[in-house]
Amino acid sequence: MSEQLQTTSGPAESQVRTLTIPAGEPAGKTIAEAGLQTKGADQIVVVRERDGSLRDLSWVPDSDTEVELVAANTEEGRSVIRHSCAHVLAQAVQDMFPEAKLGIGPPIENGFYYDFDVSEPFTPEDLTELEKRMKKIIKAGQRFSRRAYDSLDSARAELADEPYKLELIEDKGRADAGEGAAIDTGEVMEVGAGQLTSYDNLNPRTGERIWFDLCRGPHVPTTKFIPAFKLTRVSAAYWRGDQANAGLQRIYGTAWESTEAQDEYLVRLKEAERRDHRRLGSELDLFSFPDEVGSGFPMFHPRGGIIRNEMEQHSLRRHLSAGYQLVNTPHVTKGDLFRKSQHLNWYSEGMFPPMMLDDETDDEGNVTKPAQDYYVKPMNCPMHNLIFDSRGRSYRELPLRMFEFGTVYRYEKSGVIHGLTRARGFTQDDAHIYCTEEQMEAEISTVLQFVISLLRDYGLDDFYLELSTKDPKKYVGEDDVWERSTETLRRVGEASGFELVPDPEGAAFYGPKISVQARDAIGRTWQMSTVQLDFNLPELFDLQYTASDGSKKRPVMIHRALFGSIERFFGVLLEHYAGAFPVWLSPTQVVGIPVADEFADHLQGVITSLRARGIRAELDDGSDRMQKKIRTHTTGKVPFMLLAGARDVESGAVSFRFLDGTQYNGVPVSQAVETIAHWAESRRNDQPTEENL
Template identity: 60%
Template sequence: MSDVVPTVVEYPADGFALFPDRSVVALRVNGELKDLATVVTAADSVEPVTIDSADGLAILRHSTAHVLAQAVQRIKPQTNLGIGPPITDGFYYDFGTDAPFTPDDVKAIKKEMERIVREGQRFVRRVVSDDEARAELADEPFKLELIGLKGGTKEAAEGASVEVGAGELTIYDNVDRDGETVWKDLCRGPHVPNTRTIGNGWDLQRIAGAYWRGSEKNPQLQRIYGTAWATKDELRAYQQRLEEAAKRDHRKLGKELDLFSFPDEIGSGLSVWHPKGGIVRGEMEQHARRRHVAAGYTYVYTPHISKEDLFLTSNHLVTYRDGMFPPITMDEERDAEGTITKAGQEYYLKPMNCPMHILIYKERGRSYRDLPMRLAENGTVYRNELSGALHGLTRVRGFTQDDSHLFVTPEQLESEATKVLEFVISMLRDFGLDDFELELSMRDDEKSKWIGSDEFWEYSTNALRNVAVASGLKLTEVPGEAAFYGPKIDLKTRDAIGRTWQLSTVQVDPNLPERFELEYTGSDGERHRPIMIHRALFGSIERFFAILLEHYAGAFPVWLSPVQVVGIPVAEEYAPYLDEIVGRLREAGVRAEVDHSDDRMQKKIRTHTTQKVPLQLIAGEQDRAAGTVSFRFRDGSQTNGVPVDDAIALVLRAIAQHTLVDTADQLV
């Protein structure tokens, strides 16, 4: 930001907020984002929004989405407009068109966008009535539908909030240098001052299909994704990150390293784990189990399927029915003619573990002395995700949650949430993640969007805020994002290439204890209602595995590696010597083997390096004579002449300390 731009400014009542510095693209007036050409008064609190800030980038990306839509309609005038919001690192726009876009179409659209950017069209905001908007957008059926849904944008469609809200409707005109409106779109804004502000730090990325308003019952639209940044250099840096991410794609690595697959015969979004992947997953689960037990959690087991009554009581069949698989009818009876003589009972695959944990709590009377009660389960759940939303192990239809549910007294809420967060952070550090930040989701200001008393919300929100602040991590408070029944803390982490992943959640829930009428006897002898804390550490084991696989680019720390040590003899005559060493390692619990294949030594080294084995033990005549081995590491470096006892001790220490060993200097 230029030095000429003050942090807080005031403007005369009759003046426009104009900045000579192109880095300022919008204003925050009395806390609300506004266009740069907004009339303000001396009484207003005004802050400039720079193009490289989070808000500025979102505005830039939204404006670029409008340029994309205008370019599409210039080339294909009969195309209908859907929704075009900014998203993380970019934007998209959905279009209704008779024929799918082709790569040649995208090239032409990009060239047209470049022309629009150079034209310097101004974004001009107009307030319109519902009827005026309908008249102006009469040829845009999707826009007309959004106008009819005004005020219910969360239910309307993903990204609909950029178009309509609960307040006034606005249209943005793109105005050329002659003052003529050349294009327009229903939009809440704000936007950058003009298309030239967008610059050259943008690109189009890919085409995808998307159902209107996210429902497969609606028309399928064509979605074009793009990205936009404040400068060309930032765009290039982002594209380099994408290239690195592509190399680390867990789907690609899963196949190359023989870890998991998705057989067509089983069905989309349903994975099978191969022996090597099963080893890594097993180590993850066993380590987590040991830590949980030490922290006072008790493991439970629950079925994969339940009668519908359970999900009626929990309200999942009301609020989450579309995300559940269709019911299975059981115990139905028919006579010889096939007539139903006894109605069956509907069962559902469980989408969540929490209702079953509640039934365990409810099985007998509970006292305050029993609380906090900490239940844990690696429970497999099933969700009927749309096929277009499936993505490797990060978005699947069947997955295992490392679920925990804690039942606490109100007085225990803050202390128990503190323990949960400390435990979560400590566990994630065990897996090599250490860059964290927190989000506190708070209730909406609108009373109709939450239940419970003001006192409960104030108490529970303050409790979580205290927990988050005490952690010392960066905290962002997000009003309006809480579940309708209680606040939550989300923990986010950054991986090795700087991507942010949301992992663990600490969710306060007084609602399910109320619905299931849970009670405990207090120290006063009276009946009280416990508070429930939902706590997922990994989120799902499948998704966390994918995150780790990409974080390490498949080169896991020694303790997680499917094969931890492989022995490679210089010649076959030295294989028995390595067999003896590897035998000692295996007796100590190390996953070790000797390569007895007919391949030459150099090919064996390449093979196991490609398979990302962390430690290769090489031995020839000099090592056998001296009772030593040589270590070769994933980066190609070596440490020679290590006495066998010392080598075994080094391997065991690397495993015990969860060390990442890629180079010689990391094995110490």
């Protein structure tokens, strides 16, 4: 049957392999007969139908069906391996703790988790023992076998001792009866009307069922298709994420298509931990999150304030030179503004509760003027619309580019707050561009080029684009307007030269967007800038400009936040550079370290000359020995350390010491000052070393 195999190119994989599965034949059998069921990282684990449905290799189609072959070393293949490994974990947990009740166990990015209701928290020793039991299960080659329930009652009977699974079954029953939407937990999905499915783990020799779980699948054929896994940690969890529900224990793990792939991931994970911006922020004295202020509200210390100011000032200079006009708006506004913009209809869950203000009472306590609701702003666009509408606008003013460092406040739940990268209060380098419909495509293209060039200024240079399209349950405006907006962004994205990947239903309620995804020094992807095309807010605010023929027309609005937020971008750069910021961003650019106290005056003169050139330089004249000072400032990520001993003083020179441990000796003072000043002024993003100086 090898003649049925076809190979095509696709954007996600270098090759997409397809195969026709004959009616009545298991997919795995056809694949094996075609000589395609190889071992190793590229072995086939599931197949995909044209509609995107993934099927087990035991699946038997009713008619001849062309499918895509999904290998273990693809994202979908890894996801199936990880979900299968989650079942192995749950089996091991119930083997070791028979009273444990099962929650859910979905695959997640780079791994999986499973939630359990147990009487005592899991210990590190428990994880070690669970890993041993899982390895035995995997080595046994248990077979995953899909089974459909003939009724909800039969599912209830079989899972009578699993209260969380029973709740999922009841949700399914209500959805089938039209009494509510199905909740996709990653464990349950409809397979024909009213059906639920379980997966049995079967003894490979006898076919006896050893364990089972309510699950939608798909799964790998046998546990031996899980070549590498590791349990990583335990955390507290709540059923369906609601703290009002029962407390659970969540075990996290990772699983991969090969030991080599897992080892590479674990190295990356260790490197990511080393670069964690929260730890570095504390070690380098850059920022903190005091309990007295509240969760999600960062406080920048003097050293962090320097970096932040340098980031902002460079961004401001670039914006002004690109024709943006600086504006400023208040942090608090009446609720009517957000009713007008529809944010209170579509975004209220992301806003802090209102403050009721401005009520008036008479001497007898009777309310003569009711209170009005005020909100801390979650975004700047409604206020920018008011600035646009503050006077008549002419087509000659367009495109009008308003720019603001606008601090906004969003109510993130405590479980998702993560240092600077997911905060409740943050400042956006926010811009809104008002243009004609004829100008919009060229303007979006210009904005995208500007965004990329500015991100490169800060040392990021590996990008792809993501196109977020309409959420059919959460939008305002007409469908044809959304289609036109989306196609405009698609054309611009495709013409940019960067890879453009889809993000279905990921748009804001007022318009589609392109987001710039940047990869950092260790290959992680961060969403950076967003560019949103909006016909709807100008309509809601009745914005107008006078066209060349004297008629009134509606402007098009482009929303654009380059950093996303300054705080988040700060955190990304901190991790990208592992704390060793480029010279132009470094809070202390130069430190002078005398070999002995008598050489301090010589270095103080060098420091004074550097400060006159605008360099952030200081002298370490403390009592520590020179080698300890070098270690201290290397740990503190100071890019230029200047040393001076007797020979340097005699020759009017200094010696350079760099973060990589290299040294460049006997540099005349005037040359050293000029070299450092030039390096900082040129905004190079590499670290100085003996080799590149």
